[in-house]
Amino acid sequence: MLDGILLGLATVLTLHNLMLVLIGCAVGTLIGMLPGLGPISAIALMIPVTYGFEPASGMILLAGVYYGAIFGGSTSSILINAPGVAGTVATAFDGYPLTKKGQAGKALAIAAYASFAGGTLAAVMLVLLAPFLAELSLGFHSADYFILMLLGLSLVSAFSAEGEYLKALLMTCFGLMLSTVGTDLSAGVQRFTFGRMDLIDGISFLLLAMATFALAEAILMILRPAVEESSPMPQTSALRLSREESIAIAPAIGRSSVLGFLVGTLPGAGATIASFLAYGMERNLSNENEKQEFGKGSLRGLAAPESANNAACTGSFVPLLTLGIPGSGTTAVLLGALIAYGIQPGPRLFIDEPQIFWSVIISMYFGNLVLLVLNLPLIPYIARLLLIPKPYLIPIIMFFTIMGVYLVSFNTFDIQLMLFVAICAVLLRLLEFPMAPLLLGFILGGMLEDNLRRAITLSDGQIDFLWQRPVTVILVALTLLVLFSPLIRLVFANKSLTRKST
Amino acid sequence: MFVYISNIRLVGLIFLVLSCAYIYFAGEIPLDFWSEEEVFNARTMPYMIGTCSILCSALLIAMPSTHFNWNALRGLNWFPAGLLLVMLSLYGLLLEDLGFVIATTLLLLISFAMLGERKITRMVSISLGLALGFWLLMDQLGIYLAPGLLESIFGELTFA
Numbered sequence: 001m002l003d004g005i006l007l008g009l010a011t012v013l014t015l016h017n018l019m020l021v022l023i024g025c026a027v028g029t030l031i032g033m034l035p036g037l038g039p040i041s042a043i044a045l046m047i048p049v050t051y052g053f054e055p056a057s058g059m060i061l062l063a064g065v066y067y068g069a070i071f072g073g074s075t076s077s078i079l080i081n082a083p084g085v086a087g088t089v090a091t092a093f094d095g096y097p098l099t100k101k102g103q104a105g106k107a108l109a110i111a112a113y114a115s116f117a118g119g120t121l122a123a124v125m126l127v128l129l130a131p132f133l134a135e136l137s138l139g140f141h142s143a144d145y146f147i148l149m150l151l152g153l154s155l156v157s158a159f160s161a162e163g164e165y166l167k168a169l170l171m172t173c174f175g176l177m178l179s180t181v182g183t184d185l186s187a188g189v190q191r192f193t194f195g196r197m198d199l200i201d202g203i204s205f206l207l208l209a210m211a212t213f214a215l216a217e218a219i220l221m222i223l224r225p226a227v228e229e230s231s232p233m234p235q236t237s238a239l240r241l242s243r244e245e246s247i248a249i250a251p252a253i254g255r256s257s258v259l260g261f262l263v264g265t266l267p268g269a270g271a272t273i274a275s276f277l278a279y280g281m282e283r284n285l286s287n288e289n290e291k292q293e294f295g296k297g298s299l300r301g302l303a304a305p306e307s308a309n310n311a312a313c314t315g316s317f318v319p320l321l322t323l324g325i326p327g328s329g330t331t332a333v334l335l336g337a338l339i340a341y342g343i344q345p346g347p348r349l350f351i352d353e354p355q356i357f358w359s360v361i362i363s364m365y366f367g368n369l370v371l372l373v374l375n376l377p378l379i380p381y382i383a384r385l386l387l388i389p390k391p392y393l394i395p396i397i398m399f400f401t402i403m404g405v406y407l408v409s410f411n412t413f414d415i416q417l418m419l420f421v422a423i424c425a426v427l428l429r430l431l432e433f434p435m436a437p438l439l440l441g442f443i444l445g446g447m448l449e450d451n452l453r454r455a456i457t458l459s460d461g462q463i464d465f466l467w468q469r470p471v472t473v474i475l476v477a478l479t480l481l482v483l484f485s486p487l488i489r490l491v492f493a494n495k496s497l498t499r500k501s502t
Numbered sequence: 503m504f505v506y507i508s509n510i511r512l513v514g515l516i517f518l519v520l521s522c523a524y525i526y527f528a529g530e531i532p533l534d535f536w537s538e539e540e541v542f543n544a545r546t547m548p549y550m551i552g553t554c555s556i557l558c559s560a561l562l563i564a565m566p567s568t569h570f571n572w573n574a575l576r577g578l579n580w581f582p583a584g585l586l587l588v589m590l591s592l593y594g595l596l597l598e599d600l601g602f603v604i605a606t607t608l609l610l611l612i613s614f615a616m617l618g619e620r621k622i623t624r625m626v627s628i629s630l631g632l633a634l635g636f637w638l639l640m641d642q643l644g645i646y647l648a649p650g651l652l653e654s655i656f657g658e659l660t661f662a
Contacts, residue, residue: 166562170517173555177524180551184531184544191531191544192524222583222617392628395613398590399606403636406597407645415594419587426583430575431513449547461541487561494565 001131008358012366017060020053021363024061025370028068029075033385034393035082036221039069039313039330040439041214047206047337048404055341056356060363062334067119067313067364070271071371072382074111074306079104079383087271087312090279090305097297109239110299111306112376113246114253118307119368121257122264122314126361129265133322134350134357142454143465145346147475149448152267152325154483156437159266159273165486168437171428175441176448178203186453198413205336207405207414208442211421212435213329214401218394219426225390239376249303252282260308264315267327271309271316278308314364321357322347325444329436332443339443514562521559525552582616589613601650606633 011017024046031042046065050058073085078095091111098107140148157168181192182202193199256278263274282304283294294301319327324345326332338345343353350357375382405414425435459465467473528548537543593609600608610629619625640647 166558166565170555170558170562173521173551173558174517176551177548177555180548187533187537187544189532189544191548192527219583219587222586223578223580225579389619391614391617391619394617395586395610396632398586398613399610399632402590402593407640412594412597415597416591419591419594423587430578445551452547453542456542490561490565 001127004131004354004358005127005362007354008360008362011056011355011359012060012363017057017359017363018366020057020061021064021366022370022374024064025068025071025367025375028065028070029072029371029375029382030068030385031065032069032072032085033076033382034072034397035076035080035386036217037214037397038073038085038217039066039087040209040333040436041217042066042069043330043333043337044206044209044214045400045404047333047340048408050337051340051408055338055343055353056359058337058341059334059356059360062337063317063360063363064367064370066330066334067115067310067367068371068375070309070313071112071115071375074115074309075108075379075383076386078107078111078302080386085271087275087309088305089272090275091302091309093279093295093305094298094301097295098299098302101297103297105239106241106245107302108379109241109376110245110249110302112372112379113241114249114256114303114306115310116368116372117253118257118260118310119314119371120365121254121307122261122311123361123364123368125258125261126314126317126364130318130322130357130361131350133318134347137323137347138351140347140471141465141469142451142458143472144469144475146448146451146455147466147472147479148323149325149444149451151475151479151482152319152327153437153441153444154479155267156328156440158482158486159270160434160437164432164434165490167433171433171435171437172441175438175443176445178208178438179442179445180449186450196413198411198417203417203442204405204409204414205333205340205439205443206408207418208421209333209336209439210401210405211418212425212438215398215418215422216425216429216435218397218401219422220429221390221394223426223430245299249299252300252304253307255285256282256304256306256308257311260311261315263308264312265318265327267319267325270328270330271312274312274315275305275309278304310368317360317364320345321349321360324349324447326440329439332436332440336443511563514559518556518559518563521552521555524555525549528552585616586613589616598648599650601652602647603633603637603649604651606636 012021027046028039028042031037031045032039042065043062046062050061053061070085070087073083073088074091074095077083077088077092078099081092081096081099083089083092095107095111098104153172154169157165157172160168179202181199183189183193183200184191190200259278259281260271260274263277264270279301282300283291286294286298286300290298290300313330316327316331319325320331320335324335324347326335335345338356343349343356402415402418405418406412429435455465456463459468465472466476525548528545531545531548533543533545589609589612593605597605607629610632611625614625614629637647
């Protein structure tokens with residue numbers, strides 16, 4: 001492991017890669033701060049830039065964009081009560097009241113310290129856990145992978161909002177369907193291309209990510225104009241914290257970081273759930289007096305979700321790097337980028353591409369440091385970005401999303417396809433269909449098919465591979481449990497609903 | 503109550519039709535003689551996905567227990583959004599003929615105006631500045647963007 005850490009350090013500590021960490025964090029903060037644009041959009045927008053880089057450098061940049069976007073999201077949550085990212089909604093609960101009390105500077109400082117601590121603690125846990133898990137998963141066969149991916153896909157649906165399970169499942173299926181468009185590489189036949197040359201290579205994941213997130217979010221900004229905040233940009237006060245305040249929030253940060261990391265490692269859970277859980281936990285742990293403070297500007301209530309969401313970001317790299325299975329929409333896009341660089345994700349990443357594996361992990365320490373040292377003092381200036389009027393912001397975002405896709409393929413058909421997908425995505429989002437499962441299904445589709453084909457071929461066309469090894473049996477059982485328990489609950493809920501209405 | 507249920511069922515029905523169409527087209531995937539005999543061929547996965555999708559859509563129709571507030575769809579700014587999408591589509595169609603700089607400047611200019619900006623000088627300087635700046639940057643990076651009309655007016659244009 002020490003070798004790995006040293007290798008990671010050697011890769012990260014070059015001027016080029018350190019600059020990329022810096023740029024990634026800065027760009028991520030800028031994009032994440034814009035209300036509506038989350039980490040998926042931020043990463044998708046930056047992927048075309050990384051195509052010219054070494055895979056390790058590309059991943060370092062994108063990882064920086066990821067936690068930069070989460071950090072940026074918390075800034076807009078605190079300053080104008082408009083979370084840029086779902087993971088920072090809980091930050092606004094106590095962050096915005098602090099701003100209204102004239103303590104915006106203090107709130108931003110707490111957010112930065114909490115993010116730093118959460119991110120760094122989680123990075124330590126990642127170093128300890130990832131190699132162990134990667135070695136464990138080396139014993140997995142194709143069949144296990146197939147089931148594991150199914151488990152990941154069903155977990156994403158299972159963790160979706162109340163009553164949205166079927167919608168998430170449907171979106172996963174549609175993502176899988178879209179992944180079958182193009183040439184089937186094993187047989188060399190075209191599938192669902194309808195004779196169009198433009199579709200022979202399939203739909204690019206970048207196009208899908210840009211269309212369903214960045215472009216769709218820009219269109220939604222026009223469709224649903226936000227109620228303009230009449231209050232002008234708040235002045236940021238001093239960024240200092242007193243000794244007592246630091247002591248008060250320290251335990252909250254520690255607890256929330258561990259919780260956030262653990263939740264983050266679960267496929268499907270991610271930063272949003274982690275931040276809400278941490279907020280709830282902190283509230284329950286505090287005494288009656290402190291409980292009154294929550295929602296009115298409690299320092300602990302701000303520190304908890306902030307450390308949890310950053311820790312969860314880092315945690316979500318565990319399944320990505322060790323199993324090659326993304327747990328969230330954001331890590332799915334990162335996985336797509338890895339595949340686009342020509343890297344085979346999976347447990348062998350740790351052995352075949354140790355440079356990528358370790359440099360991404362090590363770069364997180366530096367990224368968190370950059371966010372703290374560089375972004376914190378600059379925040380009052382960066383926050384001016386929030387003042388860019390929408391009539392300028394929206395067309396510019398649209399222009400960059402279109403260019404991001406066009407500059408990779410130089411095919412104007414892609415622009416039309418992207419608009420079509422974006423229109424569908426906007427309609428589906430208005431009907432409250434979640435988009436992350438679609439992206440996840442799309443990116444896992446190819447690997448799912450490969451592994452199933454291999455498993456079936458190896459077992460001579462039989463499906464007995466499902467119950468031949470204990471690992472597979474456990475995974476199958478888990479998948480069935482995850483897949484069917486919400487369905488059964490849904491049936492019962494539906495029965496009681498009909499009984500009530502009759 | 504009835505209206506909302508039938509509406510969410512309608513969405514389920516659309517998905518059901520799409521899934522059936524998907525399965526139908528999966529059957530059209532060309533297979534050679536050998537792969538038709540194989541247990542797992544190019545049609546297998548699409549059939550599996552299509553079946554799952556039909557099941558999910560059918561369940562959504564049978565149990566439309568998801569609560570959805572249709573009022574959320576009222577009062578949306580459909581018109582400017584639709585117009586902007588048409589603009590983007592035209593941009594895609596004309597990008598290579600008009601050339602990158604002209605098409606982009608026009609796109610940005612019209613979109614700024616459409617979303618309510620009225621300060622002409624600011625609009626022109628930002629759209630032209632962005633288009634030219636982006637084009638020069640790409641030119642320096644050795645990435646070709648169609649010059650289109652500009653080239654036919656001014657002749658060969660390269661700064662690299």
